[in-house]
Amino acid sequence: MADGLPKVMQVEPAPRPFSIALAYSRLPLPMTRADQMTVAHLISFFAARGHNVDFYALDNGEEIGPAHRQWLEDVCRSVHIFPHGPVRRLMGVMRGSLRGWPLQVGLFSNAAQTRAVRxxxxxxxxxxxxxxxxxxxxxxxGRSRARISGPVTFLAMQLSQALNTRRMAEHFRNLKEKLLYSVETRLVRNYEPRVWSDFTRTVLIGQQDVDEIAAACRDKGLPEIDNVVFGPHGVDVDRFxxxxxxxxxxxxxxxxGVLRTYTNVHAITWFAANVWPLIRAGESRAKLLIVGRDPRPEVIALGELDGVTVTGEVPDPADYIARAAVCINPVQVGAGMQNxxxxxxxxxxxxVATTVANEGIRATPGDHLVIADDAQSFADAVLALLADPARRDSLAEAARNYILGHWTWEAHFLTLEAAMLAALEDSAPPQNALSSPQGD
Structure with a gap:
């Protein structure tokens, strides 16, 4: 991925190609966010399997280079990009507020994109x-609980935004941010238990996301979500x-991680303030590399701590991960999964990771990784691994094997494709209707 493009998927052409309209709220390239990485690799998978993709994306001001644009043109049947600047975003929020949409739905609402997709x-x-x-x-x-005609439609929720925004609201200290995310939580929790039933299938990453939406359905007196397909992200196991x-x-x-996002900023500043002093007290030779693009000022300031280096953006994070004796993921807010x-x-x-970080991955604590949720236990876990190379090696081997067995892009997308084909077959006319003789 040195060229900034997703990997070429190692799959055979599909025995039954299909056509798909894919709607997305931003450009997938360059891949600077986890969702962009997922969408770009999904398109790459569809192309490798021989499916025809009509791609509809918003341009929020990201700069897409000629090579990235050419890649999209090469792998998609058609590419439709819609300008979505500040004025359109403001209009979308205003329109969405009148309809009770979550702020994020209104923010990325674009009339031209909607018309084209429809x-x-x-x-x-x-x-x-x-x-x-x-x-x-x-x-x-599309075909859903209330509609038997039209194409099969999938809503890739990926995560429960209600769970995500509620956790963020609980951790914000800034009153303005806490209020904003509290309002968004209420709006999303009203939206999610309704929108799923307007699609043939709903794609979610983990059981915790399903449980959150199911609880909202019950609270609202609505049918409980029952059309879930699990569709997590993957990883390029050749690059990583x-x-x-x-x-x-x-x-x-x-x-x-991307060091401007609240989840990552909160994670690493919490770790630096609460865990790092304990680690340094137990092992003075310990060093911490904080790697990622767009570090916020509070993250940059961590570089002043003894033993801490903040790299900023690097050509390939894998070069730095390779240096680690122990990798840490102290994320405490958010939902979905952690790439x-x-x-x-x-x-x-x-x-060493938190329970929240492992929610979407479902690795087995003690076998594939170590879970720790408070400062003392996190520090103790790290210090124990630094002192025990054999334990580090056995955990690392089990971790790699777990990913190879469960978390490649190809494995997840083949499962998603199978769900798509099953949905097409489920909603097809019965065989006797297809073969019924014509009247005289």
């Missing part, structure tokens, strides 16, 4: 909306692989 659905087998931000582009148009060319540093910890965790594990690294 017209395009007539020419495809499957519609696929990525995130609830794109749900309104094809809501209620054990490295013989980089020497492991026996007392180095690594944290990696950094499966990247660490794919690189055959011993990992």
């Amino acid at each position: 017209e395009g659905l007539a020419d495809v087998d499957i519609g696929y909306s990525y995130y609830i931000r794109s749900a309104e582009t094809m809501r209620s148009l 692989a054990p490295r013989d060319d980089v020497e492991e540093e026996p007392f180095t910890l690594v944290f990696n 950094k965790l499966i990247e660490f594990m794919a690189m055959r690294k011993a990992v």
Whole structure:
């Protein structure tokens, strides 16, 4: 992925190709966010399997280079990009507020995209909306509980935004941010238990997300969500692989992530304030590398601490992960899954993480990684691993094998494709209707 493009999927052409309209709230390239990485790799998978993709994306001001644009043109049947600047975003929020939509749904509402998607659905087998931000582009148009005609439609919620925003609201100290996310939590918790039933299938990452939406359904007196397909992210196990060319540093910890997002900023500042002093007290040779793009000022300031280096953006985070004796994921807020965790594990690294970080991964504590949720237990876990190379090695080996068995892009997307084909077959006319003789 040195060229910034998703990996070419190692799959055979599909025996039954289909056509799909994919709606997304931003451009998938360059892949600077986890959702962009997922969408770009999903498109790559569809292309490798021979499916026809009509792609509908918003341009929120991201800069897409010629090579990235050409890649989209090469792998999709058609590419439709809609400008979505500040004025359109403001209009979307205003329109959404009148309809009771979550702020994020209104923010990414684009009338031109919605019209194009709705017209395009007539020419495809499957519609696929990525995130609830794109749900309104094809809501209620496909086969669902209330509708037996139209294409099969998938809503890739991925995570419960209600769970995500509620956790963030609980941790914010800034009153303005706490209020904003509290309002969004209320709006999303009203939206999620209703929108799922307007699609043929709903894609979610983990059981905790299903449970959150099911609870909201019960609270609202609505039918409980029952059309779930599990569709987590994956990892490029060729890029994120054990490295013989980089020497492991026996007392180095690594944290990696986009360092402007609240979840990552909260995680690493909490760790630095509460866990790092305990680790340094127990092992003065310990070093911490904080790796990632766009570090906020409070993250940059951590570089002043003894033993801590903040790298900022680097050409390839894998070069730094390879140096780690232990990788850490102290994330405490958010929902869904943590890409950094499966990247660490794919690189055959011993990992200490929180319960929240592991929710979507479902690795077995003690076998594939170590789970710790408070400062003292987190520090104790790290210190124990730094002092025990054999334990680190056994955890790392189990982690890599777990990822190879469960978390490759190809494995997850083949499962998703099977769910798509099953949905097409479930909603097809009965065989006797197809073969009934014509009247005289």
